[in-house]
Amino acid sequence: MAGEIRSFRVTQSTRTSQIAAVVAVVVIVVLAAVPWWGGRFEMLLLGQIFAYLALASLWNLLAGFTGLVSIGQQAYVGFGGYMLFAFAIFGGVNPLLTIPIAAVLGALIAIPVGALIFRLSGAYFAIGTWVVAEVFRLVFAQVSALGGGSGNSLPPHIVREIASGREIRDMIIYWTALILVLIVIGFVYTMLRTRQGLALTAIRDSEPASESLGVNIWRTKFIVYVLSAGATSMIGALIFIQKLRISPDAAFSVNDWTAYVIFITVIGGIGRIEGPLIGTVVYFLLRELLADLGAVYLLILGVVAIVVMLRAPRGIWGFVVERYGIELFPVQRRLRLEGLDEMKGAARKSAGAAGPDVEVAAQPVKPD
Numbered sequence: 001m002a003g004e005i006r007s008f009r010v011t012q013s014t015r016t017s018q019i020a021a022v023v024a025v026v027v028i029v030v031l032a033a034v035p036w037w038g039g040r041f042e043m044l045l046l047g048q049i050f051a052y053l054a055l056a057s058l059w060n061l062l063a064g065f066t067g068l069v070s071i072g073q074q075a076y077v078g079f080g081g082y083m084l085f086a087f088a089i090f091g092g093v094n095p096l097l098t099i100p101i102a103a104v105l106g107a108l109i110a111i112p113v114g115a116l117i118f119r120l121s122g123a124y125f126a127i128g129t130w131v132v133a134e135v136f137r138l139v140f141a142q143v144s145a146l147g148g149g150s151g152n153s154l155p156p157h158i159v160r161e162i163a164s165g166r167e168i169r170d171m172i173i174y175w176t177a178l179i180l181v182l183i184v185i186g187f188v189y190t191m192l193r194t195r196q197g198l199a200l201t202a203i204r205d206s207e208p209a210s211e212s213l214g215v216n217i218w219r220t221k222f223i224v225y226v227l228s229a230g231a232t233s234m235i236g237a238l239i240f241i242q243k244l245r246i247s248p249d250a251a252f253s254v255n256d257w258t259a260y261v262i263f264i265t266v267i268g269g270i271g272r273i274e275g276p277l278i279g280t281v282v283y284f285l286l287r288e289l290l291a292d293l294g295a296v297y298l299l300i301l302g303v304v305a306i307v308v309m310l311r312a313p314r315g316i317w318g319f320v321v322e323r324y325g326i327e328l329f330p331v332q333r334r335l336r337l338e339g340l341d342e343m344k345g346a347a348r349k350s351a352g353a354a355g356p357d358v359e360v361a362a363q364p365v366k367p368d
Contacts, residue, residue: 013330014327014330016326016327016328017327017328017329017330020328028178028182031046031178032175034046034174035170035174035175040167043170043173043174044170044242045284045288046174046177046178047174047177048242049280049284050177050178050180050181051177051181051235051239051242052261052264052283052284053181053184053185053276053277053280054180054181054231054235055073055232055235055257055261056261056265056268056276056280057184057185057188057273058073058184058188058228058231058232059073059228059258059261059265059276060188060265060270060271060272060275061188061191061200061224061228062224062225063265063270064204064265064270064271064275065192065200065201065203065224065271066200066203066204066220066225067203067207068125068221068224068225069125069126070125070126070129070258071126071127071129071130071254071258071262072126072128072129072130072131072132072133072254073129073133073228073229073232073257073258073261074133074251074252074253074254074256074257074258075129075132075133075136075252076106076110076229076230076232076233076236077233077235077239077252077257078133078136078137078236078246078248078257079102079105079106079109079136079236080102080103080106080232080233080235080236080237080238080239080240081102081239081240081246081251082140082143082146082246082251083098083101083102083105083106083233083237084098084102084236084237084246085146085152085154085240085246086146087101088154088158089146089152089154089158090145094161094162095158095161095162095241096172096176096241098237099180099234099237100234102233102234102236102237103230103231103233103234104230105233106230106231106232106234106236107227107229107230107233108230109229110225110226110229110230111226113132113229114222114225114226114229115222116128117132118218118221118222118225130254133252133254134252136252137248137249137252138248140248140251140252141248147246147247149248150247151245151246151247151248151249151250152245152246152247153245153246154245159244162241173241176238176241177238177242180234180235180238184231184235185273187227187231188273189331191227192273192331193331196220197331199215199216199220200220200224201331202215203215203217203220204271236251236257260283263279263283263301263305264276264279264280264282264283265279266279266305266308266309266315267279267282267283267304267305267309267315267316268280268282268315268316268317269314269315269316269317269318269319269320269321270314270315270318271314272314272315272317272318272321272329273328273331274317274327274328274329275316275317275318277317278315278316278317279315282304282316283301286301286304
């Protein structure tokens with residue numbers, strides 16, 4: 001029947017996201033080819049970018065969607081790094097194979113830790129996570145077999161297990177970093193598109209409302225905390241494969257693995273998958289341009305953070321979404337009505353037959 005909505009479908013992708021997916025494939029191919037068109041410096045720099053992007057994406061999942069503001073995620077970065085050294089040196093495991101081991105162990109250790117700190121909330125939870133990280137640092141500083149307080153380096157024969165030559169080793173580590181950051185982003189995006197993601201989005205928007213709809217807030221937050229801890233431990237192992245040396249102060253540094261990560265997420269756009277991407281680009285641009293300024297560099301980072309928060313409280317990408325409605329990683333479900341255009345045409349004909357004073361109320365859905 002003309003002018004009738006024949007069917008409907010629920011979609012999550014948009015025209016913009018489809019174009020972005022094509023561009024992303026091209027970018028990934030270009031990044032995968034860096035060892036052939038770039039040099040060692042480019043691989044090392046991009047490896048660091050991938051690590052920070054992964055950490056920021058995980059912190060964004062934790063704080064941006066569940067409201068768990070942790071300032072102690074360095075606990076799992078350091079834990080993953082020390083698991084790398086322990087299994088590689090004493091277990092004879094190939095350093096690359098220690099990465100998934102670190103992920104599993106990080107998730108397991110997060111279960112009792114989470115059960116403890118989830119008794120706290122708000123600012124007390126944030127302080128509790130930092131205390132846990134300090135406990136981790138003090139414990140590993142006492143393990144003399146792993147270098148104690150002064151740290152340890154991977155023995156040369158273990159480093160050669162990755163690859164015999166430095167050039168091939170750098171390429172393998174670079175590709176590993178690229179694969180892991182894609183896994184983390186894919187994990188976050190996939191999770192937010194599931195029913196669990198609906199629960200997380202509801203919690204982000206309003207905890208009382210989500211609870212009234214049947215969302216188990218404690219269980220949902222706990223699952224996210226454990227999974228993000230495991231993934232953070234995985235990235236920690238990657239970071240110290242890149243460095244080939246570890247010490248308690250470096251492994252559990254609140255500045256390197258939490259403060260900068262929070263800066264990246266907040267200025268990019270907390271609660272948005274695109275936020276860490278934008279924030280990582282901004283952070284590394286500022287770092288490369290201003291790092292020679294010493295302490296002034298940190299002051300400039302602070303000024304940038306303040307300006308962004310005043311001008312765009314939801315971050316750079318949050319401002320873009322509010323102003324232009326662009327989403328590269330859409331997770332919201334949209335109802336698409338088929339036959340709406342025909343219905344509108346029929347309404348216009350009816351309006352024309354009734355006279356010029358009749359106004360058509362039906363409006364088309366704007367294309368993405």
